Amino acid sequence: MAQSADQAMAADTVQLLSADGVLQTEGPAADYLPLVEGLSDESLRRFHRDMVVIRRFDVEAANLQRQGQLGLWVPSTGQEAAQVGSAHAARDQDHIFPAYREHSVAMIRGVDVLGIIQLLRGTTHGGWNPAESKNFHLYTLVIASQTLHATGYAMGISLDGLSGTGDPRTDEAVIVYLGDGATSQGDFNEALVFAASYQTPQLFFVQNNHWAISVPVSVQSRIPLYQRASGFGIPGIQIDGNDVLASYAVTARNLDAARAGEGPRLIEALTYRIGAHTSSDDPTKYRQDAELQSWLARDPIARFETWLRSRGADDAFFADIAQEAEDFAADIRARTVALETPATDKIFDHVYSEPHPVTAEQKQWLANYEASFGGDS
Amino acid sequence: MTELDAGIGLSAPVTNGPGTHGPATNTDAPHHLGSRADAGTTPRHPAAPEAGTVQLPLAKALNAGLQRAMRNDPKVLMMGEDIGPLGGVFRVTEGLQAEFGARRVLDTPLAESAIIGSAIGLAMRGYRPVCEIQFDGFIFPGFDQITSQLAKMTNRHEGQVQMPVVIRVPYGGHIGAVEHHQESPEAYFAHTPGLRLVSPSTPNDAYWMIQEAIASNDPVMFFEPKSRYWHKGPVDLEASAVPLHSSRVVRAGTEVTLLGHGAMVTVLLQAAELAAAEGTSVEVIDLRSLSPIDYAPIIRSVQKTGRLVVASEAPGFVSVSSEIAATVTEKAFYSLEAPVLRVTGFDAPFPPAKLETIYLPDADRVLEAVDRAMAY
Numbered sequence: 001m002a003q004s005a006d007q008a009m010a011a012d013t014v015q016l017l018s019a020d021g022v023l024q025t026e027g028p029a030a031d032y033l034p035l036v037e038g039l040s041d042e043s044l045r046r047f048h049r050d051m052v053v054i055r056r057f058d059v060e061a062a063n064l065q066r067q068g069q070l071g072l073w074v075p076s077t078g079q080e081a082a083q084v085g086s087a088h089a090a091r092d093q094d095h096i097f098p099a100y101r102e103h104s105v106a107m108i109r110g111v112d113v114l115g116i117i118q119l120l121r122g123t124t125h126g127g128w129n130p131a132e133s134k135n136f137h138l139y140t141l142v143i144a145s146q147t148l149h150a151t152g153y154a155m156g157i158s159l160d161g162l163s164g165t166g167d168p169r170t171d172e173a174v175i176v177y178l179g180d181g182a183t184s185q186g187d188f189n190e191a192l193v194f195a196a197s198y199q200t201p202q203l204f205f206v207q208n209n210h211w212a213i214s215v216p217v218s219v220q221s222r223i224p225l226y227q228r229a230s231g232f233g234i235p236g237i238q239i240d241g242n243d244v245l246a247s248y249a250v251t252a253r254n255l256d257a258a259r260a261g262e263g264p265r266l267i268e269a270l271t272y273r274i275g276a277h278t279s280s281d282d283p284t285k286y287r288q289d290a291e292l293q294s295w296l297a298r299d300p301i302a303r304f305e306t307w308l309r310s311r312g313a314d315d316a317f318f319a320d321i322a323q324e325a326e327d328f329a330a331d332i333r334a335r336t337v338a339l340e341t342p343a344t345d346k347i348f349d350h351v352y353s354e355p356h357p358v359t360a361e362q363k364q365w366l367a368n369y370e371a372s373f374g375g376d377s
Numbered sequence: 378m379t380e381l382d383a384g385i386g387l388s389a390p391v392t393n394g395p396g397t398h399g400p401a402t403n404t405d406a407p408h409h410l411g412s413r414a415d416a417g418t419t420p421r422h423p424a425a426p427e428a429g430t431v432q433l434p435l436a437k438a439l440n441a442g443l444q445r446a447m448r449n450d451p452k453v454l455m456m457g458e459d460i461g462p463l464g465g466v467f468r469v470t471e472g473l474q475a476e477f478g479a480r481r482v483l484d485t486p487l488a489e490s491a492i493i494g495s496a497i498g499l500a501m502r503g504y505r506p507v508c509e510i511q512f513d514g515f516i517f518p519g520f521d522q523i524t525s526q527l528a529k530m531t532n533r534h535e536g537q538v539q540m541p542v543v544i545r546v547p548y549g550g551h552i553g554a555v556e557h558h559q560e561s562p563e564a565y566f567a568h569t570p571g572l573r574l575v576s577p578s579t580p581n582d583a584y585w586m587i588q589e590a591i592a593s594n595d596p597v598m599f600f601e602p603k604s605r606y607w608h609k610g611p612v613d614l615e616a617s618a619v620p621l622h623s624s625r626v627v628r629a630g631t632e633v634t635l636l637g638h639g640a641m642v643t644v645l646l647q648a649a650e651l652a653a654a655e656g657t658s659v660e661v662i663d664l665r666s667l668s669p670i671d672y673a674p675i676i677r678s679v680q681k682t683g684r685l686v687v688a689s690e691a692p693g694f695v696s697v698s699s700e701i702a703a704t705v706t707e708k709a710f711y712s713l714e715a716p717v718l719r720v721t722g723f724d725a726p727f728p729p730a731k732l733e734t735i736y737l738p739d740a741d742r743v744l745e746a747v748d749r750a751m752a753y
Contacts, residue, residue, distance in 0.1 A: 125533035137501075138533060145526050148491055152498020159454075159480055159504070187522070190491035197486055350536035351570050353594040357669050359570075 005294040008210070008270050010224065014250050015240035019298040021306025023245075032249035039248070041311075047088065047244050048308055049321050051080035051301050054104040056325035057113060058275075060332055061120075065279045069336050070120045076103045078242070078274030081300030082207050083177075084108065085247025086269070089255055090175055091168070092134055095157075097150035097176040100139040101207075105177065109136035117336050124342070143178075144185035147204070150176035151191045154200035154264075163201035164261025173201040173259035175251075181212025183228065184220050192232040195264040203255045204229070204266040207241060209273035214286040226268035234264050241269025242300040272298075344370065430613050436606035438580035439469045439545075441614075442587040443507065447477050450505065453591055455482040456492050457509030457545075466511055467547055467606055489519035496542045497527055505541045505591055513548040514557025520565070527596050528571030539594040543587070548576075549640050549690045550722075550737050551604035553730040560727050561691035566598045567668045567700070574667035575621060576600040578642035580610040582665065585617035593621070600667070602639035622666040624674045630660035633747050634678040636701065637688040638664035641738070645688060648743035657747060667697050675701070676709050683714035684750040688738050693721030715753035718746045 009015070014028045016036060025033060058077050065073035076083065083104035090096060090109075098105060106128075107113050115127030119139060130137045140146035154174040157163050163171045182188050183206060195202050206225055210217050221228070229236030237254065239246040247269060254265040272295035276283050283292075305318065348363035433441065447453045455470055455477075461484035464471030474482035485492050489510060496506035510516045516523075523544065530540050550559035566572050573595050577583040583601070590597040619625055627642065628649050635645040642663045649659035660678050664670065679685050685705055687698040702717035720738045728736045 124535070125529070126535050126537075129534075129537045131537065140526075142521065142525050145494065145522065148494025148522065149498040149501065149526070151491070152495030152500075153502050154498070155495060156499045156502025156504055159499075160502070186518075187490055187494060190486075190488040190494070193486050193488060194491045194495055198483075350532050350534070352573075353531050353536065353539045356595075 005272070005298045009240065010238065013238045013240055013270065014246045015243050016245035016249060017240075017243045017303055017307055019242075019303055021303040021310065023307065029246075032246070032253065035249035035252055036245050043088070044308065044311075045313065045317065047084055047248070048301070048304055048313075049324065050084045050088075050104055050108060051244065051304065052321050053325045053328050054080055054084070054107055055301065056329045057103065057107075057332060060329035061117060062275070062279060064117070064333065064336055065120070070117065070279075071122050072120045073279040074101050074120065075273075075275035075278075076101050078295065078300070079207055079209060079271045080104055081244035081304070082205075082241035082247050082269040082271045085244040085249075086175065086177075086205055086251040086267075089248050089251035091173075091255075091259075093170065093172045094255070094259075095130075095135040095137065095150070095153055095172065095174045097137045097146040097153070097174065098139055099143070099146060099177050099179060099182065100141055101179070102139075102177050106133075106136055109134040111136050114332060114335050114339075117332065118339060121336065121339060123339055124346075144182035144187040144191075147176050147178055147182070147185075147188045147191035148194070150174050151194045151198075151200055151202060154195070154202040155198050157201055158198065163259050166260065168256050168259060171201070171259040171261075173203065173255050175203045175205055175255065177205050177207065179212065180206065180208040180210065180217045180220060180225060181215070182206075183225050184212075189232075192229070192234060192264075192266075196233045199261075199263040201258045201261065202264040203251065203258050204234075204264065205251065206266065206268045207271055208268050209271050211273050211277070211283070211287070213277040213281060214283075224268065226266060229266035234266055236266040236268065238268045238270065241271030242295075242298050242303070244300060244304055271300075427614050429615070430611050432609050433580045433584070433612045434607050434609045435577070435580045435583045435602070436467055436469050438584040438610075438612050439587055439601065440471055440473070441612070442584040443470065443473060443591075444476065446507075446588045446591045447473065447481065450591075451481075452503060453481070453505045453507065454499065455507050455509065456485050456496055456499075457483075458485060458487050458492075458511050460484060460509050465509055467603060469545070469547075469601070469606075470509065489515060489517075490522050493519040493522035493527060493542075493544065497522065497530060497540065500540050500542050501538055505543075507543040507545060507591060509545045511547070512554075512558045513546055513560040513562055516544075516546055516562060519544075523566065523572070523596075523598075524569045528569045530571075531595070532571060540596045541591070541594045542596045543590045543593075543599055544596070545587075545599045545601060547603040547606075548600045549602050549604055550727065550733045551640060553733070555730065556727070559730070559733065561600075561689065561722065563598075563600055563667055563689075563691055564696045567697050568695075572596050572598055572668060573622070574598045574600065575665060576602065576639040576667060577665065578602060578605065578639055578663050580608075581612045581618065582663075584612045584614070586621055586665070589617065589621040600639060604640045605643065608643075619665075622669055622671055624662055624664050624666065624671040626660060626674055626678065627663045628659070628661040630658040630682065632658045632682055633684040633686060633750055634660045634662060634675070634682045635686050635688065635743060635747075636662045636664055636675060638667060639690075641688050641690060644738060644740055645743060648740040648747065651740055651744060652747055657751065659747065664697075664701075670697075670701065670704070672704065672708060675705060679705055679709045680712040683712055684747075684753075685713070685717045686720060686743060686746045686750055687717060688720040688743055688746075690722050690737050692724045693719045694724045696721060715750040718750055720746045 087105040087108040226236035226238040460470040461474040
């Protein structure tokens, strides 16, 4: 059995907003308050908007899956604060390597999240062009593989001399997202070795949602995950991942340290996968309801709404956002059901960058074969 | 500078010997990549000439090809274990770190998956990484990154990302080495769409094919016949003879066609010589490219000889050899006077070295197949 929410938090865990929506000013929070104070009301409201919209998107996509419109859905409910805060901490020039649950990050970087729908409906293996999506790279489904791509990319930034110049407006850095399950993979550990060896401008952002499908994090690690980083010579820090302010502030500071040439960092964001691993999963078979309830009481959106209200946000503001979320979901639904099956050429196109006799021959064969039946098959 | 900062492969200062020019490069550079100042311009070893024809062992031809590729394109990087001051366990990268610096010749930590995985990220950034896998049998820790990631990356990006990554793999037996050091794992990769596979058999091909592989925008697995590393041959420094993915007739004959790649080509030429002494005219084709396979010269040859023997060091079951046998049967069925025969390593783990000459096909086993083909 995994930990309850209260067991998970330690004294040095950075939390800026308590579960009941009160700004913390003492302890580990104190260092980060200036970063929060630097945020405009507009930015804070944007945080809230993003969390609400993506949760509504999540519900809509889950429904679409149940209605047969998607082959699979990967819910992100409960992890919005970890994702929204960290995504807003990234600068435009940064590169982001996601796993496959970072729907909020995708949206914030400008991805049309219909691309995620297309991936899970089965009309593409990609869904967007990273070069046109503020460097938000494609989802990676093999656990932890992307950690090495991110490290290599960050090595390239160093080789280009585009980190560590002292100008945070142009210096580049990389965030790679992964889950607690990925920390058991060899690739993640090798990525930490390489990141440390080459002092990459890179942040490892671990969303510890406490479950790798049915295996709790307690089975995977005898120590808090952020403490593993120190064994690689990488500073690690743990945050309340359901606190969007902590996620923003701690990410901003550590990402800027990485971009300044101070080497890689690791953040462990304590959060919880409120839903199933995917639409194919059934967490009632392995999780206790009491644990779920303890995390529902720490909902990232509810606490942020409480705080925003304490700062003057009114009912109209929240009603507007709720309506925006409804509209967003309706648009996704309409465009999902309108998606068409890709042309069969998609099987062969781009297997290689340069001409290849086998794919060319098979593409032609299939075209001839289909044409042999007549009509527009 | 802390002990950790002393870096990978750079902790021992490199001193210039007499007769070299300029400062030794990168000797006090930290191992991380932040400094742009450590890439030197002066080679510590004499450069191969770039005109005329020279005699070089295959390993030195590769070294010269790598050097030329690095000189021609600053985006070309070397990555691998022990490839810096040591020059690789086979010395194929000797002198390259001295000439190009530790930021272009990366002595990596010992982790094959990370070498391939980080090369993918570097390729996304616009670099052209050339990864050295130390021995054939050590490629499997990188197998997932090669087959699940590298091979599919362009496809899943729908062409928006290219993967100009070369993976150099010293492969094959005949060097008396221990377990995991003499294998021929080509088929695993030939089976994977998205990869290209080539294997030179001569110093000239080694020199040109490595440069052409580096110039490719697709991932290329480059299988180096390590038993041929020390054999000299002419290298024409001015022009490549044939395109990268070409097979090539290397001995003309009329009665039987022998086909193989890498070190096997030498065995086939020996067999052809012996067969000629016995009155059988044998044509030999150097496959050169394992994926894609250039079938035109093979089919033309089979249309002439009517018989094909395919040979490889790799085990034969589900192999490149069996794929060629099936395809030639389809494409040249009415020309065949005999079934396509395969002469391969046995379907057993590569044996202890004292048995390798029995396990690996030699000229006599090839001739046994020639006799069987002629008997149909």
